[in-house]
Amino acid sequence: MTNGQLRHRPDSLPPQTSSHGALGSPPGGDHLLFLAEALRTFHDTGALAPSGAELVNALVVPATSRPNRPISVLEVGAGTGAVTRRLAQVLRPGDRLHVVEANPRFAERLREDPVLAARRPGVGLRLSACRVEELPEAGGEVAGAAPGSEERYDVIVSGLPFTNFEPTQVRDLLDLYLRLLAPGGELTYFGYLGTTTARTLTSGPRRVARHRVVARLLRRFEATYGLGERTVWRNLPPARAYLLRSPGGQQDWAPAPAPPASATAPALALALTPEPDPNR
Known part of the structure; x- marks a missing residue:
C-alpha cells in the first residue's frame, strides 16, 4: 500500500450508501448517543461526534488495499x-x-446495528465489550472467551483518544498493537488538529505537559513505522489519519513466512519526559 492510497480514496471503494443513507452520517440517534456518552465519559470517548465520511475512508484504506486472500481486521474503540x-x-x-x-x-448499539447484520455472507463478525488490553490474545481474560488465543491481525483500526491517556498507557497500547499485528500488517489511527493549543488554553500545566509527552511519543512511533498521513479538514473537528506498518512481511501484501525473532516488532522504548512540542 502506498502513501498515495491513504491520501486519495481508492476507486474500489463501494458507494457510501446503505439502508440508512450516507454512511458518513450514522443512523438516527447515533449522534445523540455519542454526544451523551462524550459528556458523561469524555476521557474515554475523546470526541463530541462520530467520525465523518472522509476520515472513515482514510481509516479503512488498509482493508481495501489487500492481498488476494481472506484477512482479519481488529477495530478498537468502535463507538x-x-x-x-x-x-x-x-x-x-x-x-x-x-x-x-x-x-x-456503544456495544449494545453495535449489536443492534442493521448494517452490520446485513453484511456480506461469509464475513465473520465478533464483538467484544471490553478494553483491548483485556482480550485473551492481549494476555487478558474475557468471560466466555477461549484461553490461549494467538490470533494476529492483518489490519488494526484504532479509534482510541490517545491524547486523553497517560503516556505509559499509550506506550503500552502501541506495543500491544505491534504484537497483535501480523508481520507486515497495517495500523491506522487518527488525532484531532489543534489539541495542544486547546489543552494549553483550557487545562493546567500538568495536563499540558502530559499531552505534550503523548504527542512526542506518537510522533516517534510514526517516524519508526509510518507509511503516510492524511489531513481531513471536512471533519468535526478536523483530524489527521496515520497509516503505519508492523515489521516483517512484504509491502505488496503477498503472503510471507513469519520473520525470525530478531525481525519481530520491538517493544516501544521511549523516554517519557516532557519537552516543547509543536501542535498536533
Whole structure:
C-alpha cells in the first residue's frame, strides 16, 4: 500500500450508501448517543461526534488495499459504528472483523446495528465489550472467551483518544498493537488538529505537559513505522489519519513466512519526559 492510497480514496471503494443513507452520517440517534456518552465519559470517548465520511475512508484504506486472500481486521474503540459499518461494506467473504468497544452503551448499539447484520455472507463478525488490553490474545481474560488465543491481525483500526491517556498507557497500547499485528500488517489511527493549543488554553500545566509527552511519543512511533498521513479538514473537528506498518512481511501484501525473532516488532522504548512540542 502506498502513501498515495491513504491520501486519495481508492476507486474500489463501494458507494457510501446503505439502508440508512450516507454512511458518513450514522443512523438516527447515533449522534445523540455519542454526544451523551462524550459528556458523561469524555476521557474515554475523546470526541463530541462520530467520525465523518472522509476520515472513515482514510481509516479503512488498509482493508481495501489487500492481498488476494481472506484477512482479519481488529477495530478498537468502535463507538457507535461509523468505521465499523464501512468495514462491513468493504470486507469480502472469508474475512473476519473483530470489534472491541468498552463502552456498554456503544456495544449494545453495535449489536443492534442493521448494517452490520446485513453484511456480506461469509464475513465473520465478533464483538467484544471490553478494553483491548483485556482480550485473551492481549494476555487478558474475557468471560466466555477461549484461553490461549494467538490470533494476529492483518489490519488494526484504532479509534482510541490517545491524547486523553497517560503516556505509559499509550506506550503500552502501541506495543500491544505491534504484537497483535501480523508481520507486515497495517495500523491506522487518527488525532484531532489543534489539541495542544486547546489543552494549553483550557487545562493546567500538568495536563499540558502530559499531552505534550503523548504527542512526542506518537510522533516517534510514526517516524519508526509510518507509511503516510492524511489531513481531513471536512471533519468535526478536523483530524489527521496515520497509516503505519508492523515489521516483517512484504509491502505488496503477498503472503510471507513469519520473520525470525530478531525481525519481530520491538517493544516501544521511549523516554517519557516532557519537552516543547509543536501542535498536533
